Amino acid sequence: MRFDVKKNALSLVVWALLLTAPLWVDRVGAYPELVTQVVVMGLAAMSLNFLLGYTGVLSFGHAAYFGLGAYGVGLTIRYLMPSTMAGLAVGVLVGALAAALIGPMIVRRRGVYFAMVTIAFGQVFYFIAFRWNNVTGGDDGLTNWHRENLHLGFATFKLMDSPYDFYYFVLAVFAICTGLMALILRSPFGRTLIAIRENERRSRFLGINVNFHIWVSWVVSCTFMSVAGALYALLNNFVDPRAFYWSQSGVFVIMCVMGGMRSFWGPLLGAAVYVVLQDYLSSVTPNWMSFIGLVFVAVVLFFPRGFLGVLRRRASE
Amino acid sequence: MTKDGQLWRPTRRRLLQAGAVLGTAQLASPFVQIARAADVVKIGMDNPLTGTYAALGKNELIGAQMAADEINAKGGILGRKVELLVEDSTSGDAGVAVQKARKLIDRDQVNFIIGNVNSALAQAIANVANEKSVFHVVPGGHTDSVTGKDCHWNTFRVCNTTQTEANAVASTLVKKAGKKWYYLTPDYAFGHTLQAGLEAAGAKLGATKVGGALTPLGTTDFSSYLIKAQAANPDVIIFLQAGDDAVNALKQAVQFGLDKRFHLAGAQQELEVLEGLPPEARVGTWVFEWYWKQPKVAGVDAFVAETRKRTGGKVPTARHYFGHTAIWTCALAAEQAKTLDAVKMAKAMQGFQLPPEIAMMPDGAFYRAGQNQMIGDLYVGHAQSKGADDPEDLFVVDQVVNGKDVSPTLEETMCKQDWPA
16 A cells, blocks of 8 residues: 555644654744643543544543543552553553443433533542542642653663653654554444444444444543543643543543544644643733633634644635 | 646645644744843742632732842842743642743743742642752742651742641630630641641640531531531631631621630631621631731831832732742842852751841741741731721731741651752
8 A cells, every 4th residue: 555645744744743843842932841741632632532523422521531540650650669651551551441440331321411421420530639638649739759761671761851852752652542543543443433423323223332332432532541641640740639620621622622623633733722822821911711712712613623624624625 | 636646746725734734833832932131040930820829929929029129129149130930820730830830940941930829839849849950939838748748958938837827826826715626627638737737736735626627618608517616615716718718607607696705716817818808707816927017127117118119009918028038038049159059059048047128027037957948927916807097907916926936846847858969
């Protein structure tokens, strides 16, 4: 199969920008941690979009799995063993396990009921983290731990000491996750998810086990979300219960909607716009939230398919 | 319109798309790096400007700006001008506060970092500052651990610890009101620590807990808790709520007439909060960390006059004082060490006695060695509904307590500093 440059132009641009980011971030006045944050939040938004954009199910409780990933890595490094990879593995495992267990209880709901139940489960985790002071640090967050340098047999990556090493570490994880997501979406299973999104009743009549498919999609989405959460905790060397809070889930939905829910890279663009706007505006004015709100309203009114959706449509016209 | 056989053939539309992507990339990075003169000393302030603590954070900012102007008028820090870079940390989102701290340290290369009003955020910033070895001053977050078990060699704190405040108010309560105490405590980490601090302080003086209720954060109706409190028949009802919860709890206590039958009290109180209360709810015994009416203390009158000029006639609160002292701490540290090297500055500040016109307290103030905690005076007194000659004179100082007498000992704080080699 020949590689079609034209079809993959967007992916090429995205990867070129991400790979070269450390070379130009300083020139445009950004800093490595900000780009790292864009990639992490982009991964989170793309994970949510796997469920929202490709399966057509709106979850308002994804922050729960983001937070589980974050606390998983934090608690592991703090109490069990000071290893970045072990922490990451535990965080992702905990998030995936929780999603797999909670999934069957919610996949039968649809629409607003689905969203409500996901919020409810998310808040359960929020209050556990908020109240269990001895272990999680409660409202003050989990402190006194930090990511560790990564020693592989052939090389050492200074994750702690060099922000660029950490950026490329995050980017590598991001590449694996987005690659897997793209693979899944191209498989017959991924096509089935899109079929469910387009017409659930017809899919059911075709003999597809819709609830099971949604459950699998939910678990996949939440697993990648917990990867993002774990990376976010590693980025800040800190976690607090707000990572679980439902408003955090809302932020992920906003990123998806701003960037474009129907496109693969849309949520990454949405995350970039959100993170950078927040970083920039909040230094300029204390009323930064109203400006982000304005942008969001404008996007919903004028580009209901998000930034990338608009580009896409222009291109196909 | 596309022809096969060619791998890459840019069409007009494709070029436009590429242009749009590039344009968005430009939009996404709207900050233009302003080249700043290298001969500037930068102080980054990562403090709340939005949310619950916005009012406190803004007052600290006014005080900080005032101090920066004073320092510049006197020739700056080591002959270099001071520049204050301000970031909104939000009132409760530690993720944002940490991100802003990294932005200030990594991108703006600040020499000092100031923050935060919220203890949790202060601790989070302290950890970042420690990781990057930047001189850090906490203006107003009170949790013990910041200069206690989670202390760092580079983190200095202006405001008092929760335990010190509890100790200061406890002795007055035992003398003035009695030994049977009832606690109304907000149900989260801060409230629990505060109550534990008061219980420990009270126990030393023979006070006992006759009951207590945990109120969820954001409670609007306190009546059931107040009824329970009356039933326990204490000498003192202690309110540990903050913000809107405090306003509601105190208002309802006065409506119930509890202020006539019991002694109402609490630990720390702020002038900002008293101003927000309806006059009839300004009751109870509290501890202030600084008060603007100190006729015999050097520097206070000038500070009050200058604040009035900048705020349209409002008097400085403890928060203005904290911001002012925090910035001066940075300047004094640099002058004392004759360098901007964080380790040397931190060493120079061990046991450092603040000049009287900066300390603005009758017994002076100093940074305790081995803990980096500023120890000054505390003002125990009672709230009054109306000021005699000034509408903002809402507090009557009954007793000035020297912090040296009520601070936990260095061993009790459990602070162990880990200095770089």
